[in-house]
Structures are given as structure tokens and as C-alpha cells.
Amino acid sequence: xxxxxxxxxxxxxxxxxxxxxxxxxxxxxxxxxxxxxxxxxxxxxxxxxxxxxxxxxxxxxxxxxxxxxxxxxxxxxxxxxxxxxxxxxxxxxxxxxxxxxxxxxxxxxxxxxxxxxxxxxxxxxxxxxxxxxxxxxxxxxxxxxxxxxxxxxxxxxxxxxxxxxxxxxxxxxxxxxxxxxxxxxxxxxxxxxxxxxxxxxxxxxxxxxxxxxxxxxxxxxxxxxxxxxxxxxxxxxxxxxxxxxxxxxxxxxxxxxxxxxxxxxxxxxxxxxxxxxxxxxxxxxxxxxxxxxxxxxxxxxxxxxxxxxxxxxxxxxxxxxxxxxxxxxxxxxxxxxxxxxxxxxxxxxxxxxxxxxxxxxxxxxxxxxxxxxxxxxxxxxxxxxxxxxx
Numbered sequence: 001x002x003x004x005x006x007x008x009x010x011x012x013x014x015x016x017x018x019x020x021x022x023x024x025x026x027x028x029x030x031x032x033x034x035x036x037x038x039x040x041x042x043x044x045x046x047x048x049x050x051x052x053x054x055x056x057x058x059x060x061x062x063x064x065x066x067x068x069x070x071x072x073x074x075x076x077x078x079x080x081x082x083x084x085x086x087x088x089x090x091x092x093x094x095x096x097x098x099x100x101x102x103x104x105x106x107x108x109x110x111x112x113x114x115x116x117x118x119x120x121x122x123x124x125x126x127x128x129x130x131x132x133x134x135x136x137x138x139x140x141x142x143x144x145x146x147x148x149x150x151x152x153x154x155x156x157x158x159x160x161x162x163x164x165x166x167x168x169x170x171x172x173x174x175x176x177x178x179x180x181x182x183x184x185x186x187x188x189x190x191x192x193x194x195x196x197x198x199x200x201x202x203x204x205x206x207x208x209x210x211x212x213x214x215x216x217x218x219x220x221x222x223x224x225x226x227x228x229x230x231x232x233x234x235x236x237x238x239x240x241x242x243x244x245x246x247x248x249x250x251x252x253x254x255x256x257x258x259x260x261x262x263x264x265x266x267x268x269x270x271x272x273x274x275x276x277x278x279x280x281x282x283x284x285x286x287x288x289x290x291x292x293x294x295x296x297x298x299x300x301x302x303x304x305x306x307x308x309x310x311x312x313x314x315x316x317x318x319x320x321x322x323x324x325x326x327x328x329x330x331x332x333x334x335x336x337x338x339x340x341x342x343x344x345x346x347x348x349x350x351x352x353x354x355x356x357x358x359x360x361x362x363x364x365x366x367x368x369x370x371x372x373x374x375x376x377x378x379x380x381x382x383x384x385x386x387x388x389x390x
Contacts, residue, residue, distance in 0.1 A: 037076045039160070040167025040202075041066040048082060051117045056127035057084035057136070062114045065168035068201075070142055070157025071248055078146050081139040081165045082114040083172065084126065088133040094176030096208075096379060098129045099166050100138040101183030101190035103214070106274035107152055107241045112145025113138060122184075125364050129182070132372065135175050139165040141190070151248055152241045153216070153309045156197065158190035163202040170205075180375050181210040184364050185331060188215035189309075192339075195320060196313040208378040210316065211371045213323035214331045214360050217339035218302055218309050228289035228298075234279035235330050236263075236292045240270040245305045253304065258297035263287065314339075314346035319384045321374045323367030326356035344388035352387045 035041070045061040053060050060082065067079045086095060102122070105111040118126065126136050139161045143150035151157045162181065169175050181198075183191030195210040239258070246253045259267055266285060270278055289298070302309075320343070324336040333354070340352040351374055355366045377384045 039068045040164045042168040056130040058087045059085040067164035070160040080145040084136040086130045095135045096178035098134040101187030103185030107150045108272040111274040112140040137169040155193035159194040159197040162194045185214040188212035195316045209318040210320040234282040258301045263292040314343045316348045319349040322352040324354045325358040325363035328360045330360035
């Protein structure tokens with residue numbers, strides 16, 4: 001059995017695909033007037049691979065742009081992503097922006113969304129925003145498809161990647177500085193976290209509000225310790241991906257203090273395995289919480305990464321819509337409801353909707369019936385509802 005020690009796990013996430021992606025993107029595009037290392041500088045743009053395109057989009061590009069290194073908080077890194085233009089006529093002031101923060105795809109470079117076909121769920125969801133007349137700006141996040149480790153669930157890194165992708169897109173013709181942050185699962189947390197950092201990091205980006213579904217809230221009060229379950233739980237993949245971030249926080253972190261020996265081969269493979277095949281592997285292994293984690297291991301892992309996965313603030317400057325699945329087990333319903341409660345108490349304006357029969361994935365498109373009117377009101381400058389206190 002091969003255990004993950006030292007920095008081997010981090011090295012393996014920087015696959016050769018990253019360099020190939022950067023080289024492919026280097027041929028065209030670029031933002032004039034910004035220094036070479038300026039956050040938000042559009043380095044290059046190129047046509048998306050046909051399989052990675054969206055049927056409801058007109059022009060669509062893969063982009064490479066500069067972003068502040070969210071792990072260190074200084075210096076810049078290059079991040080990849082995609083920009084999708086709608087087929088709707090260009091408004092007089094330009095198309096508004098949906099800054100799309102994607103859900104978990106993996107931590108290896110091969111899992112970068114801009115280099116892969118979107119799922120049927122996300123294709124339908126992003127298509128709805130395109131038909132609504134938004135430019136969709138979709139970051140891959142730092143280190144996912146570009147050199148360096150992907151700091152999974154790292155709030156600041158995700159926020160900087162999202163906001164600098166918008167800055168880069170705003171240099172393209174027809175893109176208006178009217179931005180709605182939209183995300184699901186990992187991306188729901190990214191969108192919520194981005195909303196909390198936008199005014200301090202990117203006051204030049206005009207964020208109107210946020211739409212988040214399946215939003216994680218990794219605090220002990222939202223995740224009471226009820227012991228390990230014997231239910232087959234492919235969701236342990238999320239903890240495996242979090243090892244990347246744990247090693248950034250504590251370079252000598254030893255995963256064997258969290259995971260049982262029987263789970264270590266799957267953990268080793270997770271460095272290069274995207275989420276769908278990793279889920280399949282964990283199901284085929286009969287992986288449960290009890291036969292995956294050391295006693296207290298899950299708690300130790302999330303306590304270690306808590307400082308970098310926590311939201312900078314729960315008091316958001318703009319309204320937030322939150323869609324919650326009543327049958328969500330990936331990000332438990334109670335965890336999301338705890339975030340709504342605490343955000344309301346902090347003074348955020350929250351419009352929360354629970355979809356009783358929906359799981360983690362089903363909530364995404366089901367929530368459009370409520371999130372689209374929410375966003376239309378934001379664009380029109382109208383008041384949006386709040387469910388705080390209900």
C-alpha cells in the first residue's frame with residue numbers, strides 16, 4: 001500500500017495538462033492597459049473545444065487570466081476559465097454577467113470544467129441564464145487546469161478567481177458591469193464567500209447579488225457530531241479532495257491520521273480522479289464513513305482547514321438567494337439551514353427556499369423558478385424578498 005506523505009499529493013495534482021492548456025491559450029487575446037501581473041488581466045482567449053461548448057451560447061471562449069494568489073494573498077497566478085455569450089440581442093448597455101462558480105469536479109488538472117463537457121444538469125442550468133440574456137463567466141478556480149495545487153474549498157482563493165475572471169471578461173466587447181454571483185455546492189460556497197470579499201478585494205466589480213444552491217457551511221454548530229454512518233457514502237470524496245487544502249495549511253499533515261488504511265488507495269487515486277469516477281469507485285468499494293475515517297478523523301481534518309474554508313463574513317452587502325434541497329445528503333439540509341439562520345442574524349438579506357423532494361443535484365434547476373425572478377428584480381433595481389424571521 002502506498003501512503004501519501006510529504007508533498008507527493010500536491011505534486012501529482014499539477015498534471016502535464018496544465019502546461020498544455022497554457023500553451024494552447026497563449027495565441028491570442030490579452031488586456032491592454034494592465035501590467036503583466038495585474039489581477040484581472042486577460043492573458044489570452046481561444047475557442048473552446050467543441051465538447052465543452054454550450055448549445056444556448058453564441059460566441060464562447062476558453063480564457064487564461066491573472067488572479068491574486070488566494071492561498072498566500074499576494075502575487076499572482078494564472079487561472080483558466082470560460083466565457084459564454086448569449087444569443088439574445090445585445091442590450092444598449094451590454095449584457096449583464098452571471099459569474100458561475102462550479103461545484104466539485106476534482107482536484108486534478110484533467111477535471112477543469114473549461115476543458116470538459118458540462119454535465120446535463122449544468123448545461124440546462126447555464127442555458128437558462130444564457131437565454132435570460134446573461135454573459136456567463138465561468139472560472140475553473142486557482143490550480144484547476146493551471147499549474148499548482150487546487151486549494152479545494154479555500155474561500156479566498158475561490159473568491160479571487162471568481163472576481164478576477166469577471167474583471168477579465170469586462171474587457172471584452174458587450175459585457176456590462178452588472179454582476180450576479182451564482183454557484184452550486186463547492187460553487188455555492190464560492191459564491192457566498194465571494195460576495196463577502198467583493199467590496200474589499202474588487203470594489204470595481206459591481207455585484208448586484210448572489211444565487212447559491214447546496215451551499216456548505218463547515219462549522220461545528222452546523223455539523224453536530226452524530227457518529228459515523230454505515231451507509232454507503234461516496235461523499236467521502238469531498239474529504240479526500242480537502243487533503244490538498246490541509247497540506248497547504250500544514251505541509252507535514254499526515255492523511256493517515258484521518259483515513260483508515262483501507263481507504264488510502266482511493267485517497268491516493270483522488271489526486272487525479274475526477275468526481276464522477278471517484279464516486280463510482282467509492283460505491284464499488286462499499287465505502288462508508290465508518291470504514292473510511294479514523295476515530296475523530298473527519299473532525300480533525302475539517303478543524304485543520306477551518307481557518308481557510310470559513311466565510312470572511314456572514315453579513316453580505318447585497319441580497320442572497322439560497323436554494324436548499326430537502327433531501328440533500330451531500331451538503332445536509334440542516335447545514336444549509338444553519339447558514340441561512342446565521343446569515344440572517346448577521347444582517348444579510350436572505351431569500352431562502354427549501355425544495356422538499358429535491359436532492360443536492362435536483363435542487364439546481366428546480367430553484368430557477370424562484371431564483372430567476374429574484375435576479376430580474378435585482379437588475380430592475382426592485383426590492384427582493386427576504387425570508388429572514390419567517
